[in-house]
Amino acid sequence: MEDKSKKVIGRKFYSRNTEKVAKKLLGKAIVTKKESTCVGVIIETEAYFGLDDPASHAYNGITPRTKLMFGKPGIAYVYLCYGMYYLFNIVTGKEGSAGAVLIRSLLPVCGIDMMKKRRNKKSIKNLSNGPGKLALAMGIDIGDNGKDVTNSKNDLFILDLGIIIYNEDIKAGKRVGIKKGTGKLLRFYLRHEKLEKINDIKFFC
DNA sequence: ACCACGATGAACT
């Protein structure tokens, strides 16, 4: 990963409209530097808004947990789901308005052996194709809640690998795993053809 | 004080 085209994404990227950030995060990479460096390309996201979004944690206003969603963009929002799995979100929008993008699926790129070990799997199949799975594979847990993902000195940040995503590469669907607020298409993922192209790229690890 | 909510793997059948 020693290419000039690869750069850490700054805070401005996240300060825009949440839906836009959710689309723009497709093709970007999550990097964690824990026991070893792991990198995964984001291939599915969901946008969550604030007081006007019944599916959002921030729907009912500021609480100790949701205050991060109202705060500075580019901050990791991690929470426990079903008592077992951590889900990784990035806070979006201007400070004061709530918003976050849930990362739902990754294409493993670097540190695959570490990811397999964390997931207790020997195949790359289904290694990080779900929000709980990818957090486990990347070593993300509640200790990462509140971390700044715009700082490459941290052990968790987002990198632009230079992968170009066109609008026609992006598909939209209804958000999943929720009962309210399913009306709008706020889940975004890459077309199969695009995934195969990304899979063919040779990444240096 | 109580209840609804939510992702995944394992262990069944």
Place this chain on the structure above:
DNA sequence: GTTCATCGTGGTC
């Protein structure tokens, strides 16, 4: 294919 186990948050009563 179905069922089960797992727990912290926050709303409602």
